[in-house]
Amino acid sequence: MSQLVLANEGVFPITKDKSGNPLTNLPATGLSIPGTIQGEGKLAGTSALFIRFSSCNLRCIWQLPNGKLSRCDTPYASFNALENIQTNVRDVVDLVKQNLGDIKHVVITGGEPLIQKVPLAQLASTLKKETDVHITLETNGTLFDEEVAKHIDLFSVSPKLANSNPHFHKLEALGLNPSGPLIFHGEKRVNIKALQSFIDAANKPCKDIQLKFVVGRPEEDSEIYHGFLKQLKGWKPTDILLMPLGANKDELAQTIKMVMEMAIRRGWRYAPRVHIELFGAKAGV
Numbered sequence: 001m002s003q004l005v006l007a008n009e010g011v012f013p014i015t016k017d018k019s020g021n022p023l024t025n026l027p028a029t030g031l032s033i034p035g036t037i038q039g040e041g042k043l044a045g046t047s048a049l050f051i052r053f054s055s056c057n058l059r060c061i062w063q064l065p066n067g068k069l070s071r072c073d074t075p076y077a078s079f080n081a082l083e084n085i086q087t088n089v090r091d092v093v094d095l096v097k098q099n100l101g102d103i104k105h106v107v108i109t110g111g112e113p114l115i116q117k118v119p120l121a122q123l124a125s126t127l128k129k130e131t132d133v134h135i136t137l138e139t140n141g142t143l144f145d146e147e148v149a150k151h152i153d154l155f156s157v158s159p160k161l162a163n164s165n166p167h168f169h170k171l172e173a174l175g176l177n178p179s180g181p182l183i184f185h186g187e188k189r190v191n192i193k194a195l196q197s198f199i200d201a202a203n204k205p206c207k208d209i210q211l212k213f214v215v216g217r218p219e220e221d222s223e224i225y226h227g228f229l230k231q232l233k234g235w236k237p238t239d240i241l242l243m244p245l246g247a248n249k250d251e252l253a254q255t256i257k258m259v260m261e262m263a264i265r266r267g268w269r270y271a272p273r274v275h276i277e278l279f280g281a282k283a284g285v
């Protein structure tokens, strides 16, 4: 089966290895059982196991209303994808099966999982054949693949707004050297054709989609509508989720009220970040 590269969290949170032997360390959740809850979107609160793919074709750096910068919350899968796990589809499926118990949801996230579309399609199809899990794919919406889409139940697409562009002043402030995706982020972050393909793929029986926008400024209301939604067909207002910008409670306090008002005014959904309430900025939870 295909090789794939996962970020250092791999399959998480888990308590057993792929053969069913107990692991010595407790999961980062601090719970003695495998699994966590989905913290965002339509399925927030649902029990799930996560699989985190390594690498991303974007490099998000947002600016908060107070001017502070907020970098991608999984830099180990994008900016600094250094401690990767080289593995293969068979081992990942076995690890999931050993830790699934009564959990019915698997979330494939990143980074950007669709960069590895061949092993991703094989992983999703094998999980579907060998278990009865519901699969959510979390993606930035810039890449689409028909074969992958066949095996996904919920497309959780998070298109990136202009505030995510890693402009030079942001890179300088964070001491990052511009190279590769840092430069190309602005060109790649909007792919209307790919977004339309996700919506079309979701408009089939037993499939669903959410378009999840991270919002930090009032003027982004117009950017979301004119820059994205007006150019797309087949979405419903309840598929549009607005998530407040912020990687911790203090940062969220700056954006929550404005984002709630935007969601109510437009008839879209406000999407809380439950994980930050429960675990703060901790990884592997």
Ligand code: SF4
Binding pocket: 056, 057, 058, 059, 060, 072, 073, 074, 077, 078, 079, 110, 111, 112, 140, 160
């Ligand atoms: S698209 Fe997601 S994973 Fe990639 S840099 Fe942006 S926030 Fe990070």
